[in-house]
Amino acid sequence: EAQVTQNPRYLITVTGKKLTVTCSQNMNHEYMSWYRQDPGLGLRQIYYSMNVEVTDKGDVPEGYKVSRKEKRNFPLILESPSPNQTSLYFCASSFLTSGGAYEQYFGPGTRLTVT
C-alpha cells in the first residue's frame, strides 16, 4: 500500500530535550515536505526537499532541522524544543504529474506537546 508514515504519532516532551520525528514514504517520490498545523493559522511549510541531500527552507523553518540522506526518509529534528513548537506536524511526499503540478500525499500527523 502506497503511504507516508510518521513516528511517533503523539509525543509529550519538555523544553530543551532534543527530539526527532521520522517520516518515510514508499512511493519513490523525489519531493518531501514538513508542515505544522495550528488553529487559525492553517498548514505552514517548515522545510522541503527536492531530492537526496537537497533541502530548502519553507515559511517557518526557525527551530527546526531536516536531513535527506535517503530518498524514502525525511526526518524532522528539533534540537531544543520550546513550547511555541507545540503543534500538529505533517510530513508529505510529492511527485510531478504530467500536467505540471505537484501532488502531495500526507502522513497521518504527529501531535507534539512541549511543556
Added chain:
Amino acid sequence: TQLLEQSPQFLSIQEGENLTVYCNSSSVFSSLQWYRQEPGEGPVLLVTVVTGGEVKKLKRLTFQFGDARKDSSLHITAAQPGDTGLYLCAGASGRTSYDKVIFGPGTSLSVIP
C-alpha cells in the same frame, strides 16, 4: 508574501443542500489543489487544477480555477454527512521546479443528517 484566503471559515448545512466555498488570492498560481481533512488525519488530495478557467468534476463536487489563476471555488451538490470535514486549498507557484506550497486556512464544513 503570498496568501490564500478561504470563505466561509465555517459552514453548517442540512443534508441535501448545495454549497460553495471559495479560495482567493492576489497572487497568480501555476496550480491549485483542494484537500479534505478529517479530524486526526492528514489532508487527502481531491483535485488539482492547472489551467485558468478549468472546471473539474468529482462526483458531486465541482472545482473551478479562475481565469486569472488567482482564485478557485468548490461546489458541492446535495451535501451528505460524509462530506463533513475541513476543506483546504493550496497554491503552488513553481512549474518547472519544486517550490513552496501555500495553504489557505480552510473551511470547516458540517453536514447535518
